[in-house]
Amino acid sequence: MAFKSEYLAKVYASVEKRNPGEAEFLQAVKEVLTSLEPVVAARPDLVKAGVIDRIVEPERFIQFRVSWVDDNGNVQVNRGFRAQFNSAIGPYKGGLRLHPSVCASVIKFLGFEQIFKNSLTGLPMGGGKGGSDFDPKGKSDGEIMRFCQSFMTELCKHIGADTDVPAGDIGVGGREIGFMFGQYKRLRNEFTGVLTGKGLTYGGSLARTEATGYGLCYFTSEMLKCMKNESFKGKTVVISGSGNVAIYATQKATELGGKVVALSDSNGYIYDKNGINLDVVKQIKEVERARISEYAKRVPGSEYHEGCRGIWSIKCDIALPCATQNELNGDEAQMLVKNGVIAVAEGANMPSTPEAVEVFQKNGVMFGPAKAANAGGVATSGLEMSQNSIRYSWTFEEVDKKLNDIMVNIFHSSYDASKKFGSEGDLVMGANIAGFLKVADAMLAQGIAY
Structure with a gap:
């Protein structure tokens, strides 16, 4: 789809030039920018401040080596990633994915999407994502533990409860989060809510799994x-x-x-x-x-x-x-x-x-895009962060009720934005615009140097 806005076409061309061959990331950026056509027309202040030019570039992109020893005593090497994409409305928040398909493009696409998804929840969370091309399938618990400990040894330098709070994703469940949290605590000598999706015995939230x-x-x-x-x-x-x-x-x-x-x-x-x-x-x-x-x-x-x-x-x-x-x-x-x-x-x-x-x-066909429809996981991660901050745990029913309310509000925010900007019922456009505007206004308030 061609852009009607010359400005958005220019922004996308710049993203293509800077990220050659990164198909997943380019696909995600194009979808969002296409949705923002009516916003650009209505909000020239965002164009002048270069908000969209900035939001498509991660604030920080970290790539590192992960060396670990398998059960046969052989050294294995994987790549680790963390995209700290945008912290305008809160600390970076997003999962860690362990899968052979993980690469810079996938992590950037996921981190970019996370900006708007987290914004839609109404909770103070920025967008980030991370992971590794390590494949947990077929690995023993010992191998997974050694990988997770090596991965966290580097990642711990870049995260914290008020900086960047990772969670689980494909290939990262309670077992992996436990190994990573244990290593973080060992290295930093502090017990904080630095990871979400934790076990219930050490700061996890009821209803997070569901x-x-x-x-x-x-x-x-x-x-x-x-x-x-x-x-x-x-x-x-x-x-x-x-x-x-x-x-x-x-x-x-x-x-x-x-x-x-x-x-x-x-x-x-x-x-x-x-x-x-x-x-x-x-x-x-x-x-x-x-x-x-x-x-x-x-x-x-x-x-x-x-x-x-x-x-x-x-x-x-x-x-x-x-x-x-x-x-x-x-x-x-x-x-x-x-x-x-x-x-x-x-x-x-x-x-x-x-x-x-x-x-x-x-x-x-009614269509609910991912950044709106699957935001329940990160929403409950945000609720886990809140519980960790106040050293308190809500009941399953309390968390589930808050989750239901958040998802209902996400639908209405998306639907209302689609109606306001002339495409009633287009929830792709609505979710992108609703998520974007909150972050954009925060970026404006914090100055161009941000």
Whole structure:
């Protein structure tokens, strides 16, 4: 899509020149800048102050070597990253991802998205992201511990409870956060809320595990109610992925009256016309750390199909992509539309390609973009930070209520912004604008040198 604004075209051309070949980052920047066309027209003060020129460049980008020793005594070397993208409204906040696909482009894309996602929560958190190309799959607990300790030995120089507060992401769960927190505490000799997603025995928050999946469904429920006077009740739901987000989205969608019939992993997908048995999925994925194909061996009447992308051929009313970036393309979006989908909301970060988003919008499908729909995880991380600061813990019900309120508010902030700027119902535009304006005004107030 070509830019109407000469200024935005110039900004994007500069980003392309500075970040050659970084496809994921460029895709994320282009989506946001395209949404900001009406803002640029209405707010020349932001152009004069170079706010958009600055917001597309990370305040700090850290890359470092991570050396660790495997169980055979061999030295292994990985790359570690941390993008401290924007701290205008609070300390940098964003997860750590451990996956072979991690590179500068992926970390920058995630960190850039995190700016607006965190802004939308209404909590005082800036945007950041980090991780490594280390693959935890197939590694022993000892190997993962040694990697995490080496990773934190360098990362600890750059983070802190009032500076940068990482959390988990793909490949980083409670085990990994525990190892990293222990190393940080050992090196810094302080017990602070420097990481979120911690265990409940050492400062973690109830409902954090469930937060992204629950929050996705709270957002989707509000979107269905306000835009189409609909709900999850009686709807067939397809959810990609089978990790933390997908599991708890399945649980909440079911509680809200939907029937989830499919889940996937990187190898393939399962289809259960009777509705997914979540206890079996949790045993396979959380306890055994096995492949989703095991489900079909244990649940009569269910099917397993090789190739995870085939999941979008299943007829459904609601689709919740919760696996990874760019997992749903334009052709697959056409299949969903043809099969009668009425709503799509993103549980993963940027799982729909630009072509897929265009298909949904042109066909009147309600579409909840990731930076709005999957903000429940970081919102509850922010609530964990608050609890750590006051040395207090809220109940599960208290945190869940706050999470529900935040996700409802995110929907309305996004919807209201889309209406104000002339594209009512375009939640991609609305979320980008609502998230951007709060950060932009903070940047203006703090001066050009910032």
